[in-house]
Amino acid sequence: MQNGRFVVVTRRSLVAGLAGLPIVLSISRAGPVLAQETGVSDTISTSAGDLIIHPVDHASLVLEWGEKVLYVDPVGGAERYSNLPAPTAILITHGHGDHFDVPTLEAIGGSVPLVTNADVFEKLPEVLKANATAMANGDEVEIDGVPVKAVAAHNTTEDRMRYHPVNVGNGYVLNFGDSKIYVAGDTEPTEDMLGLTDIAVAFLPMNLPFTMTPEQAVEAVNVFKPRILYPYHYGESDLSPLEAGIGDHTEVRLRNWYPNGQG
Numbered sequence: 001m002q003n004g005r006f007v008v009v010t011r012r013s014l015v016a017g018l019a020g021l022p023i024v025l026s027i028s029r030a031g032p033v034l035a036q037e038t039g040v041s042d043t044i045s046t047s048a049g050d051l052i053i054h055p056v057d058h059a060s061l062v063l064e065w066g067e068k069v070l071y072v073d074p075v076g077g078a079e080r081y082s083n084l085p086a087p088t089a090i091l092i093t094h095g096h097g098d099h100f101d102v103p104t105l106e107a108i109g110g111s112v113p114l115v116t117n118a119d120v121f122e123k124l125p126e127v128l129k130a131n132a133t134a135m136a137n138g139d140e141v142e143i144d145g146v147p148v149k150a151v152a153a154h155n156t157t158e159d160r161m162r163y164h165p166v167n168v169g170n171g172y173v174l175n176f177g178d179s180k181i182y183v184a185g186d187t188e189p190t191e192d193m194l195g196l197t198d199i200a201v202a203f204l205p206m207n208l209p210f211t212m213t214p215e216q217a218v219e220a221v222n223v224f225k226p227r228i229l230y231p232y233h234y235g236e237s238d239l240s241p242l243e244a245g246i247g248d249h250t251e252v253r254l255r256n257w258y259p260n261g262q263g
Contacts, residue, residue, distance in 0.1 A: 058098055089144035094185060179200040
């Protein structure tokens with residue numbers, strides 16, 4: 001802490017100093033941003049029981065809510081998930097290899113329901129496609145008893161549009177009791193994102209050239225004001241602008257999304 005405010009670290013300093021930092025299970029609003037040891041998860045209270053957030057790697061995460069276990073963008077092989085509960089549903093935002101990996105899905109998916117975008121749906125082997133639902137931006141479904149809405153996820157800066165065009169990728173808003181969780185996928189701030197309300201937890205990507213900058217993330221967060229922000233999919237980005245720019249309405253939680261290093 002400096003002058004009563006938290007200090008955001010870059011990924012390099014986060015990984016290098018991880019062993020000397022405390023384990024944080026939960027942090028009150030306006031609390032410090034601290035690195036988290038691999039395998040430690042956060043608990044969010046909802047009106048229908050605790051939601052446990054498991055950061056996994058880069059863009060992959062697991063949301064555990066009672067007996068429901070939702071995997072988001074699982075890649076990296078089954079071993080990466082061996083210490084986590086098995087999925088009861090899987091969501092995939094888009095078809096890039098750091099979000100979508102057929103061998104991983106075949107290894108962990110079994111017959112659980114999948115939610116994907118149309119592009120990923122067409123690339124699934126038939127055994128997985130049989131349990132999959134393709135969502136377009138704006139669609140709403142229920143997966144494993146959890147309401148899900150697909151929101152637009154795409155680039156908005158002209159020279160980045162080739163990475164994530166309009167009307168391809170999805171972000172997802174999931175309702176766990178009274179708590180709405182927003183997983184943005186790969187995107188810059190879109191009208192859908194900026195129009196979100198009452199978001200308890202938001203996962204936002206922030207690395208160039210593929211997604212938004214930390215400065216864009218600050219601007220977006222100060223508009224839709226999630227109660228908690230997890231920067232993820234940040235690679236080597238300098239996250240220090242978050243410390244200076246985000247208002248008191250949002251607690252920033254920096255976690256170790258790169259336990260195995262980059263690549």
